[in-house]
Amino acid sequence: MSDKQQRPPTVRLRRLAAGMSRLRADAGLTREEVAARTSINEATIYRVEHARARPQKRTLLALLDLYEASEEQREDLLAAHRGANDQGWLRPYHSELPEEYTAYIGFESEARTVRNYESLFVPGLAQTEAYARAVIKGVLPKASQKEVDQRVQARMERQALLAKRLPLQLWAIVDEAAIRRVVGGRAVMGEQAQHLLKLMDAPNITFQVIPFDKGAHAGMPGGFVHMDFPDATDPELVYVDTPAGDLFLESEAEMRRYKSMFEHLQAIALAPNESADLLVKVAEARV
Helix, strand or coil: CCCCCCCCCCHHHHHHHHHHHHHHHHHCCCHHHHHHHCCCCHHHHHHHHCCCCCCCHHHHHHHHHHCCCCHHHHHHHHHHHHCCCCCCCCCHHHHHCCHHHHHHHHHHHHCCEEEEEECCCCCHHHCCHHHHHHHHHHHCCCCCHHHHHHHHHHHHHHHHHHHCCCCCEEEEEEEHHHHHCCCCCHHHHHHHHHHHHHHCCCCCEEEEEECHHHCCCCCCCCCEEEEECCCCCCCCEEEEEECCEEEEECCHHHHHHHHHHHHHHHHHCCCHHHHHHHHHHHHHHHC
8 A cells, every 4th residue: 555645544444444443443453463474564544544645445454453443343344445545525726725624625525513713814614605705815915816716616626515404603803913814895795794694594514713802812822723523433633724835634632622711712702692792883983
């Protein structure tokens, strides 16, 4: 199998990795012991368990046999293996987007719940087209018109997740700066505020604002996204967009840290109905 990682691992590859790591632990075996009992080297076992690459089927079957996996476990992990590299959500133009962004789109498309905190922006899943275009042009001043159009299109397509048969559950929290900063002009911000108010009527969407008078808070260093997935065996994921590059975090310590941070932000933010009242004032001021 190849150790070359073209992009961050897919949801299914992460599911496979977590399942294989759990089976080995349940069998009471170290990687060194597994390597000694099979023809699989320790480095390969490490890569399998850390979603670094999709293993060959014979490697997977040998490990499942050694771990005495049940029929149900075998079926689940073999299904994950078959779809480990599947990125059927990709559109033709996505190949021209940054790899980290297309990976993020893939994770988001399979998520059950997205908890998103933003300090400066309206979350992408809640942006109007005009606001999205103004944000992208402002953040990427050297982007070509084609690049801007592709990113706007991708952002609008992502929003279909909120209206599908089993819709994505979105809990978004923003600092008041995100709804006060005039992006694209007063009319664009008025439209954006009205759009947020409309979204808040949906049962799968919760939106809160942290008012300026709360002072310093844990979210000030920047935004992040926490995702979980319908399959309980899929590891949770945190995404952080930084100037140095995008980060995909998944260790238990990191999950605890960001969950705690989000809970803190929930507690200090205005309640959804109070947030709606603030948005009404913003919308009226922008028209």
